[in-house]
Amino acid sequence: MSQPLPLTTTLRGHHRTWQVLHAEGELAPLGRLKAGLPRPGVHRFDPRCFTHEEDVLTELATLGMPRIAPVYRLGPAGTRVHGYIEGAPLSAARPPGTALTDAELGQLTDLFGRMAAVSPATLARVHACPAALRPRTSRDFMRGLVRFTRRRVYAVHRPALHGLFTALRVDPVVLSPTGPLARDAALLTDRPFCLLHGDLHRDNLIVADTDGLLWTIDWELALLGDPLYDVATHLHLMRYPPAQEHALLTHWARAVDERLPGAAAGLTRDLPRYLAYKRVQSVFTDVIRQAHRVAAAPEDQREAALATAGDMVSTALRRAARTLGMGRVPSPKAVEAVYAAFSAAQAPPSAGPAPAVPAATRRGGRAAAWRRGRSHTG
Incomplete structure (x- = not known):
């Protein structure tokens, strides 16, 4: 790189902060570029199979995967940057809950089909998980997801937030090796493994300014595993209207089975099991x-x-209520009261006497916030 790239803007993602740079001089044909900087202290809520997103993008480029960001090495140190996709997130024109066009749906199912054609062996060079720990069956794959949420999400945050989970009546037994999700995992049909995006939602799909086609970004959470998990994650995050969700699944099954026979086996039985996990995972994450x-x-x-x-956690609880065994779900105002009480209990001594989380927010408290008139069933 013969000259510095002037900073044009900064974008904040969940895992990295992105500096958007404008290429000049001999680099001008590259257009705008993105350089990622890790965000310190960011909590992990999902397992990963790859150490660096750039490794995945580079390998996919060699395989001819269309409409993904190019990766360039710049400067004496060979710093890796992404090409910036000029366009707008799909969410800008099609917010959650709204339907996609037939063309957009077709591009998505084509993407799923192309990922189904990428076998674990193809990405073995950049696969970061120790071979002995990699799941071999769909059952092991889902058990691994549940185990990750139990050990790397709930257990890590339990010392500081156990009282909050208790006040919200979220019982961690749902994540136990004998809990409902583990029982679901034992019933899964085996499917061949392939590349999964892991986070395919409307903000990670860019509508290009040039031709209106979709580009797929943010491969940070890419996995190698059961293809049904990827479409379950997609449905959970996209919030399609019911009729279009059915259409997406029909086209998805055809696309992945053409590239990877058996990839859609057991779809009707197993999709609800993965969706149940995604809803529970969202509760712990949120x-x-x-x-x-x-x-x-x-x-x-x-x-x-x-x-x-209040809004986000109440919604997550309502969606997962059945698997969590919750008879009544706290309303947004009730959840807000729980957080307010918990936050006050965590205040430093200099802020004055800090009350304990009151009985109103503790499990079994006679005035528990979730019992107030604002609560509703879900």
Whole structure:
């Protein structure tokens, strides 16, 4: 790189902060570029099979995968940067809950088909998981997901947030080796493994300015595993209208089976099992994320942070209520009250006497927030 690239803007992703740079001089044909910087202290909520996203993108480029960001090595150190896809997230034109066009649906099912054609052996050179620990069956794959959420998500945050989970009546037994998700895993049909994106939602699909086609970004959570998990994750995040969800599944099954025979086996029976896991995973993820966001919010933004926590966590609880065994789901206001009480209990001594999380938010408390008139069934 013969000259510096002027910074044009900074984008904040969950795992990395991206500096968007404008290429000049001899690099001008590359257009704008993205350089990723790790965000320290970011919590992991999903397993990974690859150490660096750039490894995945580079391998996929050699395989001819279309509409993914190119990776360039620049400068004496060979710093890897991404080509910037000029366009807008699909969510801007098609927010969650709205239907995609037939053309967009076709591009997505083509993407799933292309990923089904990428076998684990093809990416063996950049696969970071020790061979002895890699799942061999769909049952082992789902057990591994549940185990990761139990050990690397809940257990890591349990010392600080156990009281919050208790107040919200989230019983971690749902993640146990004998819990409902583990029992679901034991019933899975075996499917051949392939490349999974792991986070395919509307913000990771870019509608290109040039031709309106979809480009797929953010391969940070790419996995090698059961293809049904990827489409379950996609459905969980996309929030299709019911009729289009059915159409997507029909086209998905045809596309993946053409490239990887058996990839859609047991679809009707097993999709609800993966969706149940995704909903439970979202509960644990959202409870933890919102606790950290409320704690980090400045005083003048605390009320808004509490309201956001109430809405997001109540929605996650409602969607997972059946698997969690919750008879009644706390309303957003009830969840907000739980977070407010928990946040006050965590206040430093200099802020004055900090009350314990009150009986109103403790399991079995006679005035528990989830029991108030604002609660509803789900």
